[in-house]
Amino acid sequence: MSEHETIPIVGGTGALGFGLALRFAAAGRPVAIGSRDTGRAEEAAGRVREQVPEAEVEGLENTEAATRGPIVFLAVPFRAQSENLTNLKSALVEGQVLVDATVPLAAAVSGKATRLLGVPQGSAAQQAQEMVPDGVTVVSALHTVSAASLSKLATPLDEDVLVAGDSKDAKRRVAGLIALLDGLRPVDAGKLEVARLIEGLTPLLISVNIRHKAHAGVKLTGLPEDLWP
Amino acid sequence: MSEHETIPIVGGTGALGFGLALRFAAAGRPVAIGSRDTGRAEEAAGRVREQVPEAEVEGLENTEAATRGPIVFLAVPFRAQSENLTNLKSALVEGQVLVDATVPLAAAVSGKATRLLGVPQGSAAQQAQEMVPDGVTVVSALHTVSAASLSKLATPLDEDVLVAGDSKDAKRRVAGLIALLDGLRPVDAGKLEVARLIEGLTPLLISVNIRHKAHAGVKLTGLPEDLWP
Numbered sequence: 074m075s076e077h078e079t080i081p082i083v084g085g086t087g088a089l090g091f092g093l094a095l096r097f098a099a100a101g102r103p104v105a106i107g108s109r110d111t112g113r114a115e116e117a118a119g120r121v122r123e124q125v126p127e128a129e130v131e132g133l134e135n136t137e138a139a140t141r142g143p144i145v146f147l148a149v150p151f152r153a154q155s156e157n158l159t160n161l162k163s164a165l166v167e168g169q170v171l172v173d174a175t176v177p178l179a180a181a182v183s184g185k186a187t188r189l190l191g192v193p194q195g196s197a198a199q200q201a202q203e204m205v206p207d208g209v210t211v212v213s214a215l216h217t218v219s220a221a222s223l224s225k226l227a228t229p230l231d232e233d234v235l236v237a238g239d240s241k242d243a244k245r246r247v248a249g250l251i252a253l254l255d256g257l258r259p260v261d262a263g264k265l266e267v268a269r270l271i272e273g274l275t276p277l278l279i280s281v282n283i284r285h286k287a288h289a290g291v292k293l294t295g296l297p298e299d300l301w302p
Numbered sequence: 303m304s305e306h307e308t309i310p311i312v313g314g315t316g317a318l319g320f321g322l323a324l325r326f327a328a329a330g331r332p333v334a335i336g337s338r339d340t341g342r343a344e345e346a347a348g349r350v351r352e353q354v355p356e357a358e359v360e361g362l363e364n365t366e367a368a369t370r371g372p373i374v375f376l377a378v379p380f381r382a383q384s385e386n387l388t389n390l391k392s393a394l395v396e397g398q399v400l401v402d403a404t405v406p407l408a409a410a411v412s413g414k415a416t417r418l419l420g421v422p423q424g425s426a427a428q429q430a431q432e433m434v435p436d437g438v439t440v441v442s443a444l445h446t447v448s449a450a451s452l453s454k455l456a457t458p459l460d461e462d463v464l465v466a467g468d469s470k471d472a473k474r475r476v477a478g479l480i481a482l483l484d485g486l487r488p489v490d491a492g493k494l495e496v497a498r499l500i501e502g503l504t505p506l507l508i509s510v511n512i513r514h515k516a517h518a519g520v521k522l523t524g525l526p527e528d529l530w531p
Contacts, residue, residue, distance in 0.1 A: 187492060189499065219524070232523045235506070263416060263509035270418065270506040277464070277499040278522075280492035287524050293510060294461045294519040295448070 079142035080250065081105040083135045083149065083157060086117040089174060089215070090148035092223025095121050098128035099226055100253040105131055107138030114138070124226055136164035144170045144246060148215075151190070151197055152181040158204035167208025170243045173201040173268075174215040176275040187280040189273050198237065198268035212238035212247045213268035216275045218257065219288035230256030232290030235274070237267045248301055260293055260300055308371035309479065310334040312364045312378065312386060315346040318403060318444070319377035321452025323359065324350050328455055329482040332358035336367030343367070353455055365393035373399045373475060377444075380419070380426055381410040387433035396437030399472045402430040402497075403444040405504040416509040418502050427466065427497035441467035441476045442497035445504045447486065448517035459485030461519030464503070466496045477530055489522055489529055 080097050084090040085106030094104045098121050106121070108114035114132030121130045131141075139145050139161055149157050154175045165171065175197035179188035194200045198213035205211060214236045222228045234251050236259050238244045248259035262271060274291060281289045309326050313319040314335030323333045327350050335350070337343035343361030350359045360370075368374045368390055378386050383404045394400065404426035408417035423429045427442035434440060443465045451457045463480050465488050467473045477488035491500060503520060510518045 187496060222524075235510075260510065261513050262506060263513060267416060267506060267509045270502040270509075273499040273502045274506075277491060277496060277503075280496050280499075281464075281489065281522060281525070284490050284492060285525050285529065287526060289525055290523040292521045292523050293507075294521050295451075295517050296510070296514050297516060300514065 077102050078144070079103040079105050080144065080146065081107060081138040081141045082146045083107040083139055083161065084147060085138070086113045087148055087150070088220035088224065090146070091117055091120070092220045093146060093148060093215070094130065095124060095226060096223055096254045098125045098130050102253065103129035105133055105138040105141040107133055107135035109135060136160055139164040143168065144172060144250060146172045146174065147201065148174050150181060151175050151177045154197055154200065155204070158201055162204070162206055165206050165209045167206065170210050170212055170246060171201060171205055172212050172214050172247050173198045175201070176216050176272050178276055187276045187283070189276050195266055196269035196272050198265055198272070202265060210238065210240045210243040211265060212236060212240070212243050213265060213271060214247055214251065214259070216271055217278055217291045219290060222288050230254065230290070231292070232256070233258045233260045233292050235260050235262040235271045235291070237262045237265055237271055239265045245301055258300070260296065306331050307373070308332040308334050309373065309375065310336060310367040310370045311375045312336040312368055312390065313376060314367070315342045316377055316379070317449035317453065319375070320346055320349070321449045322375060322377060322444070324353060324455060325452055325483045326479075327354045327357035327359050331482065334367040334370040335359060335361045336364035337361065338364060365389055368393040372397065373401060373479060375401045375403065376430065377403050379410060380404050380406045383426055383429065384433070387430060391433070391435055394435050394438045396435065399439050399441055399475060400430060400434055401441050401443050401476050402427045404430070405445050405501050407505055416505045416512070418505050424495055425498035425501050427494055427501070431494060439467065439469045439472040440494060441465060441469070441472050442494060442500060443476055443480065443488070445500055446507055446520045448519060451517050459483065459519070460521070461485065462487045462489045462521050464489050464491040464500045464520070466491045466494055466500055468494045474530055487529070489525065
């Protein structure tokens with residue numbers, strides 16, 4: 074058994090969630106892949122083990138997965154975010170951190186993936202903060218890393234992950250996990266309300282990708298060496 | 303006299319506009335600095351000449367400056383954008399391109415510079431397209447380059463400029479000018495409506511800058527070599 078905390082990933086059978094599970098497993102961290110369907114979660118765990126034989130990974134129903142570690146990743150499409158958060162109300166407990174990677178693409182309502190929906194709370198991350206139980210802290214992150222690239226261990230990553238949240242401590246802990254993944258640099262982008270602007274990067278990158286047949290990522294220039302002093 | 307077209311910069315005495323004037327002059331291009339006040343425009347032209355003695359630069363009233371070349375840069379604060387566009391209605395003519403760099407920061411209405419205002423047309427660039435005379439094409443660009451860095455010729459630049467617009471030809475011509483500035487890489491980000499997402503990068507970078515005491519810029523990773531085939 075690893076001495077490390079397990080990393081639960083709600084929506085771990087989706088493209089982004091699976092990529093995260095795979096990369097965290099490759100970094101030697103135990104992972105709990107969550108899905109609505111336990112069978113699909115187990116199948117995804119099997120696919121992680123195929124690529125990372127030493128992986129400590131299990132497949133569970135989402136709410137069960139969410140109990141397995143202190144920092145829970147939520148990687149679901151926007152159209153399923155609210156439903157997932159409702160289900161998680163009975164699972165999440167005070168002190169946990171929820172890392173929200175949801176992007177409110179207009180594609181959620183049969184619009185374009187290059188357009189961002191307005192969210193009443195300001196952003197998907199703020200909707201998450203409104204819906205989690207008291208004492209659970211939301212951190213917004215991981216909107217711009219290509220799921221396709223994450224899911225191919227052989228593809229080197231070299232980009233930034235913008236992290237937003239109202240708790241500096243929670244942001245720092247999430248940044249610590251992201252920094253485990255080779256080639257990803259977490260950058261503190263500010264308070265949770267800034268998530269609105271970060272979520273807008275995804276449809277922007279999708280628009281760039283369409284034009285240039287690429288999997289573009291974001292890197293900020295001009296930052297100091299030590300970003301988490 | 304240069305064989306090159308003059309580059310008019312409306313709002314050329316402001317931080318961004320002056321930085322652009324200085325860099326274009328240093329790149330050997332003739333520049334027309336526009337300002338509401340001709341005296342201030344002439345004073346800014348003098349400051350360009352101090353740093354670039356061979357500069358071909360003149361200071362003019364904004365609407366006069368806008369007649370001096372085919373691609374006009376608009377570098378004014380959002381609170382002055384509509385007024386400037388109204389004034390430009392009598393100056394701009396069919397066939398000209400207007401490069402809009404306006405960012406609708408909440409600071410325009412005494413809010414925070416880390417927040418983006420909603421603009422009825424979708425973005426400041428789309429407001430510009432609505433207000434220019436028929437036959438004038440708006441291209442959105444230059445939201446993320448630090449005015450402070452632009453204004454110091456000794457500061458090397460190394461970042462991308464996201465360019466959005468509905469005319470491929472106009473985007474390509476604007477990209478050609480941006481590429482004259484050492485260290486800036488123009489990237490086609492899509493149609494003009496994507497300006498809404500690009501304009502959001504500015505308050506995001508301001509939030510990052512506040513945290514890290516930096517002048518951050520943006521670079522996209524994973525793009526092909528030849529961006530303007």
